[in-house]
Amino acid sequence: MAQSRESSSGRFGTFGGVFTPCTLTILGVIMFLRFGQVVGNAGVLATLGIVALSKAITTMTAFSVSAIATNTRVKGGGAYFMISRSLGVESGGSIGVVFFLAQAISVAMYVIGFTEAFTATFPAFAPHRESVASTINLLVFLCVFIGAGWTIKLQYGILAILLLSIASFAVGAIGSFDPSTLSENLGTGFLEGQSFFTMFALFFPAATGIMAGANMSGDLRDPAKSIPRGTLASIAFTGLVYAGMALLLGGSEPRITLQTDNMVVREVAAFGPLITAGIFAATLSSAIGSMMGAPRILQALARDRIFRRLNPFAQGSGATNEPRRAVVATFVIAELGILVGDLDLIAPIITMFFMVTYGYLNLATFQESYTRNPSYRPTFKWTHWTIALLGAVSCALVMLLIAPLWALAAVALMAMLHRYIGRRQIRSTWGDVRSGAAFERARKELQRLEEESYHPKNWRPSILAFSGGAGARVELAVFGHWLCAGRGILSLAQVITGDVENLVERRLAQEKALRRFIQEEGLEAFPAVVVSPDRNRGIEALAQCHGLGAFRPNTILVGWSSDPEQAEERLETLRTIRNLGYSILMLSTKNTEDSDPREVPDGTIDVWWRGKENGPLMVMLAHLLVQNEEWRDHKIRLLRVVSSESGVEESERHLRELLGTARIRAEAKAIVSEDPLGAIRETSRNAAIVMMGFRLPEHGENASYLTESTNHMLHKLGTVFLVHSAGNVALDA
Template identity: 50%
Template sequence: MIDIVKKTVESKQAAPDDQSKFGTFGGVFTPCVLTILGVIMFLRFGEVVGQSGIWYALVIILAAKSITLLTAFSLSAIATNVRMKGGGAYFLISRSLGAEFGAVIGVVFFLAQAVSVAMYVIGFTEAFKDTFPNTGLSSFQIASIVNLITFVCVYIGAGWTIKVQYGIFALLLLAVGSFFIGAIDDLSWANFATNVQPGFRESDNLFTMFALFFPAVTGIMAGANMSGDLKNPSKSIPSGTLWAIFFTAIIYILMGFLLAGSRSQDQLLGNAMIVKEVSVSGALIVGGVFAATLSSALASMMGAPRILQAFARDNIVPSFRFFAVGSGKTDEPKRATILTFVVAQLGIMLGDLNAIAPIISMFFMITYGTLNLACFYEGWVGNPSYRPRFRFAHWSISLLGAASCVLVMFLMNPLWAVISIIIMVALYWLISSQEVLSRWGDLKSGRAYEAARKALLTLEKQSYHPKNWRPSILVLSGSPTSRPHLAEYGQWLASGQGIVSIAQIIPSAGNHTIERRQEAENRIRKFIREEGLQAFPVVVSDDGISSGLKTILQAHGLGAFKPNTVMMGTTTNKERWQEYCDTIRIAARKQRSILLCDCVEERQSWEPPQGRIDILWKGEKHGALMLLLGHLLKRNPEWRTRQLRILATLPMGRPADKYQKGIEDLLNIARIDASVHVFSGDNDDVIIAKRTGNTALLFMPFEPPTTQEEEVAFYDKVTMATRITADVILVYSAGGVCFEA
């Protein structure tokens, strides 16, 4: 068995500090644009427009950009939901779909990036031979030399390479501008008329042209591949990637129309350097081709090793561990860079840009489709930990992206699509058979939670992670019809993502105990059915509530479906106070979180009180659970529009602004929106008196009493809570919830 709970790489270097990392423009936008505006644009876009005609060419551009845009949405959603580390798409997919899927994508995506180096180098070689035909060197020799130079640049370090790309970016823009000026001067309706209808060659069609063009838009991962080298990946990856997509889409659309209007169809098909011919400055185009191809090769040569290094460090396949080692202060993946160079050199041996491009298209389609699938599962399964900051995150968008990728794979080349899927399945089976144990939380437990026997068995095999925490609430309601709002709050807090069990403890009745238990259970089932609850009935017979709760917590549930939270009502009856405290202590000793719910008045069924949701903040110990419960509560239609507020008393000696900023930073990490209000005062009554005038529900932390003095103080706290003019839930957290999950 592979156990990657252990440290994966003893020799792993410290992560680079923020000063050596990159921002949005340098780390994401520039690499993406330089990779997208690459060899296909300068050397093959004229052929795409000439064979397809301008309208089909526009369809190809928009279809390709739509797929990358949908994938960028998924990329942005997951990137804003996790704390990004190195590995780009591999990291995101493995942390969502699990180690097995991540391993498959790690291999496939590494190969896609490595072979892309070969494609860009071959494109550079074509342009170089056209410009300098009498060098005396063969195309293979030139490509090998360029591949070696690219390797040396990246081997020196990413920081130096990023700085070089700024100059390449400027040169590329000048080249594009030179083409635009030249094309506008040569525009004619006669040329445009020849390019309205497609002129496919005998062996080509719309889908072969799409396969040829698609690598031109696959650079959207260039920024994500640098995730471990970014100052703020969750901010830079979405904004930098989306801006790069829109910026390059405008360039491609304009370039397509200008090519169609400035040259005839025959001219577009017969000259690979047609862009140079149209431009006002051939030297700028040559420089642009050199810049685009070299920058794209550099970006892929930088990205591929980082994918392989991240994959190796997870130790899913021990034989790859050799490539996990980083070098120097910036943790450069030099061993993985050497392997990337070797793979690229093997690709160069093919020597045909048109042969390599469709293969790369299939590799990227698989990666994009799996990334979309990962985001779809995150949204569909509905883990409470899935709280992306990205505005356009929805499972339907990701599903559309995944379906589009699969459809286009089969339209481009059905045989290679089937072969690719078979390879993916074989790799997945091979890795799964090794019983991989991952140390990160993923959606495997989430999917298992929704299924029956097989899913339960799957859950039993998975290690626990706070990412997969869900509320499994045991509601001690007694007869549910007497306190229906306990069951309602249980349902609201579970929010359709957890389990609610409605429990009643009845006294033993000798020979009639079984019948009484059955009657009580039938009454609860009827209540659940009539109220439309998603809940399970639980009835036990015992001599007391505390001993009955002990029985339920020991016996109720199966595997991961055991209750992790106990919900009870409040009482101020002093005759029952001792047993009430004993019951709370039993739940705490059994490591269950506790919710003590007090409702102000009887209301219509499923009608919450009016006002805000307030959380009385006393620190992270119970605050994490209260904040997550508030977030889950707002998922219900009845509570969706309610404002969530944090009410905090200012500790002695703490500046108010810094204390408030600290809480706001925690909220940002938790990816939960709430307003923060800090008040001076020595006790909770001051806050409650000031702020509960428009409160619907107040969450308050508490500690189970362990001594007689604490029981007296706890009685005063519960009594005070029952006098507040709002519903109150006192919360004790037994752990298992954290802000970063």
């Protein structure tokens, strides 16, 4: 069985594992074959601006990468690993796919660049460009397939050739440097169809090599140390090289030559063959770097099992766990890119993919820093959430300015991948910043709510439903969910009777079971479990202590008990809840063992109005109930019993005025009867829900009378809510 990458890690240091691959990727095909075109079109000053803008974006991104790399143990996968562990599996998986494609297509770009230089040097091979490109792609594949260790050693020699070629160019350019030529080339001179941003899009892939070191994170001895140092050193060094080349090119060749001759760098150099060797070395090294980086991203993505079809690529080979299957996939994608054969077409596509990746990296660092998560403790200190945010915004703006359609296509691809992964509901085994961000937002909003005075206009149901253990009183849980209607907060409460010292483990197990029940039933609710020597004391304790600030319950939901022996004790508990300022809902149903409490019954929602003491709350609850899709076709009836026909017109007019003020659609109807309970039973016998107000007997009043009279009334009805309002709901708010 192959060893894990972690067990074989620690092979490369800062210079070999980060600085060298980053530098070789940055100083590649664009520098030798397209940088003259950039200078010729944009002019020296604008080119320096393009270089500066590119380096600013990559530097801000490097700061973000360094912050993440020094805050967590970075394993294989580079940018994918960093983003997925910060922004979550959806963002990480989306970026993993896009970044892998960007790296794989980059191989094609570098191979095409090599082929272009090769056929310019050996014209006899010009008719066989695709064959040459495919052969080079195969050689790059074989180099990487052998193993990263051998390839890294090869890159030291390539770096030496590259530096000699740059020195050859500098000597030649200085010898032919003409201040008047530089003066003529300072300003812009765009050819038709070109602009600052098309030149930026052409050049920017040259700056994207900053992730070459991070992509090798699983093979570094100390990623937290090597990634920041090696990446930033490479950015600074290559920035100086490009700035110097812009000045030397602008002062050594006329604009038309810069715009039309892709081999202008070789023409300027003191020793042309060394430039040819440099082009070959740079393009090959960049292709090798991308061919090494892309498979490691794919392997890391496959190991997280986000996409089932990628699972075979998780397997490594040999003692060093080389991702050889992923190398083969990268080779195939690069070969498809070679068939396109147009460097100018591929470069902008790669730019978009890298911009998306860099934007996400900056966004991940911004969220980690801004949410002030205690776990965010990077040892890299040259970063701040403002820098990360500026980096993310810069990436988005540049994408839109370069090519709006390509930018929208990239965003659409990301959105589709994000949605696909989200619909699969993959549970990651790592933590991410999203919970920290949600906590920070909730904390700030709670503080703001605490500082503002309450107004009935802002009333929302915050229900504490004593539904018992998971599945014990499903109807209370389901009705609590319906009454909140996605606008309030529901807590499902359970009281375990006994000694808390002896029932700690049971309490934790019951809370876990309740949370699982909530998830399985698709409820928007929170569990609340307490251990108390007595059930009623437990209810009182939860009523007093559950919740935080504005999110404390305002309504208690309990089941109706018809047991007269418990009437006095239960009534005492309800009085305590009332005195604490809570509204009380008591639910009575006729559910049997065969009935499903989740099924919505047919019929109307009848609200029996007896005045403003409990009426406004009942009307509001009925309105919330029909906001649920399952209840949307149910009609609300606002009903009132009058003793004579003479009072019908006035009562119905009054009820209609109440509904008009409340802006709630319902039917207003007055029922004539000398027997109110009989009228309620007769009128609402087929109702889906009946809501009636009730008054709690005070001390000294007959508590059993409430139980007996209510039982008598409920006997002929189906589902009934007995409502006692705390008076904090106003229909005219």
